[in-house]
Structure formats: C-alpha cells, structure tokens
Amino acid sequence: MSFLDEVPWDADGLITAVAQDASSGKILMVASMNREALKQTVERREAVYWSRARKRLWRKGEESGHVQKLVELRLDCDADAVLLKVEQLGGIACHTGRESCFFRKLEDGRWVTIDPVLKDPSLIYKR
Amino acid sequence: MSFLDEVPWDADGLITAVAQDASSGKILMVASMNREALKQTVERREAVYWSRARKRLWRKGEESGHVQKLVELRLDCDADAVLLKVEQLGGIACHTGRESCFFRKLEDGRWVTIDPVLKDPSLIYKR
Numbered sequence: 021m022s023f024l025d026e027v028p029w030d031a032d033g034l035i036t037a038v039a040q041d042a043s044s045g046k047i048l049m050v051a052s053m054n055r056e057a058l059k060q061t062v063e064r065r066e067a068v069y070w071s072r073a074r075k076r077l078w079r080k081g082e083e084s085g086h087v088q089k090l091v092e093l094r095l096d097c098d099a100d101a102v103l104l105k106v107e108q109l110g111g112i113a114c115h116t117g118r119e120s121c122f123f124r125k126l127e128d129g130r131w132v133t134i135d136p137v138l139k140d141p142s143l144i145y146k147r
Numbered sequence: 148m149s150f151l152d153e154v155p156w157d158a159d160g161l162i163t164a165v166a167q168d169a170s171s172g173k174i175l176m177v178a179s180m181n182r183e184a185l186k187q188t189v190e191r192r193e194a195v196y197w198s199r200a201r202k203r204l205w206r207k208g209e210e211s212g213h214v215q216k217l218v219e220l221r222l223d224c225d226a227d228a229v230l231l232k233v234e235q236l237g238g239i240a241c242h243t244g245r246e247s248c249f250f251r252k253l254e255d256g257r258w259v260t261i262d263p264v265l266k267d268p269s270l271i272y273k274r
Contacts, residue, residue, distance in 0.1 A: 045172025050228035056163045095258050096248040101177035103249045121223040131222050
C-alpha cells in the first residue's frame with residue numbers, strides 16, 4: 021500500500037499543503053495538492069502543487085526559479101493536510117516577490133502589509 | 148469595511164486556518180474558519196474554528212482546556228488562508244494528546260509516527 025492511499029483526498033481530489041521554511045520555521049505558503057502532485061513532490065524532492073486557478077500541476081519555481089527543495093514531509097492526524105518543510109531557493113516563496121505569502125497582519129481591525137518586497141515581480145517572471 | 152469583507156470565503160463560506168506556535172514556530176494544526184469563527188477569534192483573542200464534522204463553531208479547547216491564545220493573525224496574498232500565531236495552553240494541540248497534529252513523517256515511503264503522546268486523550272476529554 022502506497023503512502024498516497026492513506027490520504028483521504030477530498031471531493032475535488034485535493035489535500036491542503038502548508039510549506040514551511042525548514043531553517044527559519046516561517047510559514048511560506050498554503051496551496052493544494054492532488055495525488056499526482058504529492059507523488060511527484062516525493063519523487064523529485066521538490067514541491068509540486070495543483071494549481072486550482074490554472075487547473076494543472078504546478079512545479080513550484082518552474083517560472084520563477086524559486087524551487088522548494090523538500091526536506092521533510094508530514095501528515096496530520098486526520099490526514100487532511102500535509103506539511104512540507106522546505107529549503108526555499110531564492111528566499112522568495114510569494115509571487116509578489118516576498119519571502120512569505122503571509123505578509124499581511126491584522127492591526128487594529130485592518131490587514132496591514134508588513135513584509136518587504138525582496139525582488140520586483142516583473143524581474144522574477146520576465147522569462 | 149471590515150477585515151472580514153476582504154476574505155473571499157469559498158463556496159462553503161470557509162477559509163483555511165493554520166495554527167503555529169508563536170514561540171517554537173512549530174505548526175500545530177490546520178482547520179477551517181467561517182466568517183463568524185474568524186470574527187470571534189479576533190474578538191476573544193482565542194482560536195475559534197468551524198468544525199466541518201460537527202457543523203458548528205468550535206472554540207478550540209472548549210472541552211480539552213487546550214485553548215489557543217491569539218498572538219498574531221496574518222492573511223496570505225490571495226486571501227485564501229489565515230495564519231494564527233498562538234500560545235498553545237497545555238502544550239497540546241492535537242486530540243491524540245500530542246503537541247502537533249503533524250506527528251507522522253514520511254520515511255522510506257511510509258507515514259511513521261514520530262512524536263510522543265504527551266497526555267492520554269482519555270484524561271483530556273473526560274469532562
């Protein structure tokens with residue numbers, strides 16, 4: 021029995037995936053995986069997600085070069101989420117050019133952008 | 148405009164919520180919130196989730212005492228996930244009596260339980 025069979029894929033065949041920087045512990049992003057994405061993630065040792073917007077497999081970093089090297093993979097108690105501890109190449113996970121997608125913080129009832137853009141997105145996606 | 152209005156609630160009116168220990172950086176759990184859960188989380192400064200199994204608001208720790216005190220709340224770039232940095236009372240987030248729900252690690256193609264049970268669940272949920 022494959023480890024893939026122990027995942028109770030949801031009605032859309034997906035599971036939630038959380039990517040965490042293995043060194044800093046910072047949460048980089050939350051995305052979805054289908055069975056093939058999880059399989060390829062383990063085989064390649066690099067994060068592969070399912071893009072719900074583009075409806076296709078999305079090898080993280082395929083355009084940006086910001087590949088996520090898999091360091092450790094974990095499954096939660098009710099098996100509806102996986103946790104990827106990764107080495108984030110380029111130090112940027114977010115398409116906005118920030119380290120993490122969670123760059124907005126609630127302050128006095130408002131979402132405030134508190135993390136800096138490390139690289140202009142137009143320079144990341146020029147290829 | 149409320150910060151709640153900036154969340155594009157999904158078809159079920161939910162958003163993914165990731166809870167992270169504010170001190171250790173450990174990922175404790177992944178759950179869902181609806182609008183009321185997120186509102187109450189901010190008002191109480193304690194995590195309130197939407198239980199999809201029980202179809203009701205679930206004040207984390209209401210039975211176990213393992214309340215999650217909200218330290219910081221963040222929203223991701225496409226606003227489909229929130230990150231809660233919390234102080235985990237009792238040091239246990241998982242209903243199995245473990246610190247984190249992500250206690251299984253993929254090793255040689257198998258999910259292996261690697262984190263210890265800190266407290267017998269029958270002692271946690273006796274109330």
